[in-house]
Amino acid sequence: PDKIKEKKPKLGVVTGLAWTSVGGTTLEVQSVSMKGKGKILLTGKLGDVMKESAHVAYSYVRSVAGDLEIDEKFNETTDVHLHFPEGAVPKDGPSAGVTITTALISVLTKRKIRQDIAMTGEITITGEVLAVGGIKEKVIGAHRIGIHEVILPLDNESDVDELPKEVKKDMTIHFAKTYEDVKKIAFEK
Amino acid sequence: PDKIKEKKPKLGVVTGLAWTSVGGTTLEVQSVSMKGKGKILLTGKLGDVMKESAHVAYSYVRSVAGDLEIDEKFNETTDVHLHFPEGAVPKDGPSAGVTITTALISVLTKRKIRQDIAMTGEITITGEVLAVGGIKEKVIGAHRIGIHEVILPLDNESDVDELPKEVKKDMTIHFAKTYEDVKKIAFEK
Amino acid sequence: PDKIKEKKPKLGVVTGLAWTSVGGTTLEVQSVSMKGKGKILLTGKLGDVMKESAHVAYSYVRSVAGDLEIDEKFNETTDVHLHFPEGAVPKDGPSAGVTITTALISVLTKRKIRQDIAMTGEITITGEVLAVGGIKEKVIGAHRIGIHEVILPLDNESDVDELPKEVKKDMTIHFAKTYEDVKKIAFEK
């Protein structure tokens, strides 16, 4: 996370927002799908909550596979590997839920994801987007490295008041109540 | 758990009652069923007792599948995922037993669950509803966030005396001896 | 365990005797059998010794399946779930061996178990009934909640001398050397 993101849309690569003791930063997820038997591989020193969060995202995607025009048997025919570089840094928490959901949908539908946008939010299996912590720090962190557009949970709307003016005026902020709201913004048109 | 529940019945979403060190609150379970091989996925940072409680509910539902007009092979053809948002909050105990049972029956029978009602109670594999702790705090917590109807174990009937008058007069309380008593009330007519 | 047992025989439900720091009590096991692949599911916060004890009971039942007119392939075609309410209370020890054996035979043969009788005793894979601890406390506890007939290991015969007279005169006590002795008494005629 130390340079401005290239702008070209990519398959399976999503910029999340993370919150560490020294401030906000971005947290990339990379994903690939491969012919397989339905395995989900999760790497990058993830804690249990973050792993569960990936399974929640996976079940949400399974439950809406028909609407997304994903082969409904993907969970028997396709393996998915989600990796969070850097591999030695421990990562945990549910706030990468929408990021992971976006990565999964990208590799399963072959739709590219915008690389000039970052996102954060817990996902539920019914597709709700729940509030997460550290919104102020995350958005400041994203701004510092050149991100000018973010997707946040609607339930975090009030946290935006706490942003410094110079960040706020420079940043397009979208609020998502459900994953449907994220999907409209995150993918290449 | 910070706003009044929408009233429209939903598939697989049940409002349970929980009891934390700072008082009673609601604890939602969300569930989806998908074509699969009979796997049960449980997420939301659940402790061992709560996971066992889900397996007890599952066996109860299996044992009455015929009466419920559920395909008796569902445990070989259907995967079920039960998720308890918020994913970072640890949850444990047997008191979500009736809540989980209701969620399972909903996704397996495609019957919607009332969203204006909350419930608590341990379930056994024969369908008995057993007493649980924290009834007073749970009902006060439910009332605070706008719930006016609850299902409690019959064995907790005496705990209701301890409720403040203003809560009691505002609340329809049902008592359940077996899950049959819950089923009559929880689902959309 | 806080009311007198209903007297009507039931399938898969057995009253065991337990011994806690605050005295003897009853410990119910509930069991259901379902079409399956031979899995044994054990819930109710059981310790390792108690789980092993269930596997010992299961192997004993397998080894005498022919005599009991149980389909000898039940361990490939039937799943059994044994649950010990209350799910949050830890339970351990080998003394539920005869109780579990009785539950297994009930669900596999569809013979109902008397609900006016309680039992305790370790089981071995050859069907021996071994002595267990806390006999005095267990029988007093059973008596307190209205049980008037118990099955104890023959090796515990001498412990009965320690019972208060008023309990002893009120209680029919059977002694079992092997499971055959239990089987003659526990099931509905």
Added chain:
Amino acid sequence: PDKIKEKKPKLGVVTGLAWTSVGGTTLEVQSVSMKGKGKILLTGKLGDVMKESAHVAYSYVRSVAGDLEIDEKFNETTDVHLHFPEGAVPKDGPSAGVTITTALISVLTKRKIRQDIAMTGEITITGEVLAVGGIKEKVIGAHRIGIHEVILPLDNESDVDELPKEVKKDMTIHFAKTYEDVKKIAFEK
């Protein structure tokens, strides 16, 4: 272990010798074989060394199955359960190796084992019998409960000098260098 052993030969039941902090005693293994898929089930609160010891005995029996006229596919068609009562007493160490080997051969060949004899000794996968500890205490313990014939490892021959004269004159002691030596003595003629 508190009464003199019945003398009639039995299938799958072997009396081993054990050594505890309060002296020597006997340690029974009970085994049953059942139609299955080759599983080995070990119960009785066994430590890792004792479990490995059972696997060593099992591989030894597999490697000599032809000589013993055991169906060489037994490890695919037969399940074996070895149980060590009393289930709550922890047991460990390699010294039940010959005892377990004897139990396995009994249930797989349907040959009965003498119940008036006790044995101790580590087994290797090539059938060697290795020295074990506590010989003096074990033999005294066996004598105390009425056993008058024991099988010991040849490597422990010198330990027999330490036995009290009154035990020694009352006891037939066999020494085994390999399992072949045990087999000649342990089974019913």
Added chain:
Amino acid sequence: PDKIKEKKPKLGVVTGLAWTSVGGTTLEVQSVSMKGKGKILLTGKLGDVMKESAHVAYSYVRSVAGDLEIDEKFNETTDVHLHFPEGAVPKDGPSAGVTITTALISVLTKRKIRQDIAMTGEITITGEVLAVGGIKEKVIGAHRIGIHEVILPLDNESDVDELPKEVKKDMTIHFAKTYEDVKKIAFEK
């Protein structure tokens, strides 16, 4: 790691760079592929991060198998064993990512790897090469044992300024932004 590397290219053997408390050294990975079912075996006392790093390399190779003319079913038909001698020395971290990737490609394509070159760098599933720590110590260590050509992450370019002049003038240094850059250099022409 105590003698100058033989110069002849080898199959499946790659020299990595490691960084210990007593300075930089080389860390060899050896790999073999065998007919199998797609298993990956990792030995050499590897920590969790290093094991995950091998899975990341494996998924990267799977995702570019077509371009590399590797049978795309190798993950079902081929077992791969990656071993890091010396087996008693604990190893961890993500910095062997490019080394492992090179070993995998070698055994799957049967292309030999240059033995006069060493490398370090974290790999991601999309094939990016990320910066790692200890560059100065690693290159000095490689130089000490006769290595004169190394591949480093482009993101570590600035760390090269810190190398002693006598090491720098003796060393050909390649920088890699993606694994494509490594592949051009590491294999026998």
Added chain:
Amino acid sequence: PDKIKEKKPKLGVVTGLAWTSVGGTTLEVQSVSMKGKGKILLTGKLGDVMKESAHVAYSYVRSVAGDLEIDEKFNETTDVHLHFPEGAVPKDGPSAGVTITTALISVLTKRKIRQDIAMTGEITITGEVLAVGGIKEKVIGAHRIGIHEVILPLDNESDVDELPKEVKKDMTIHFAKTYEDVKKIAFEK
């Protein structure tokens, strides 16, 4: 390890050299192969490094199975059990690598191993023999119990200088750079 080894070659039995706090000794591995599904069973209270070392030996043998005229499908049709008596003594480290390799090749090729020779050395999956610790103590220990021929890693050649003259003149020492060097010496001609 307390008597001079019988001299007759044996199948699957190899004498290794071990090094404990009280000096060098021998460490036997016994192995048997049986019709099966390719399982490797390791017993004798082995630590993780020693278990990995057995897997390294196994992969080396798989990768050279053709040259050894071993059926290349042995890893699907044959089970191998490697046992290290005495079962209660913990054992660890990579130095039994060549010993295990020799045992595996013996049971898979049915070639007998010389029992008048002992060996030590770490093995890698490409068949290299790496240096190990305690050479002086190990050779003195072997000498004490009547072994007059040993195989050591070539990388340990210098350690032989430290041997007492009376041991050295009594001992034939072979040095191995690769497993090929061991194979020429260890098997019955």
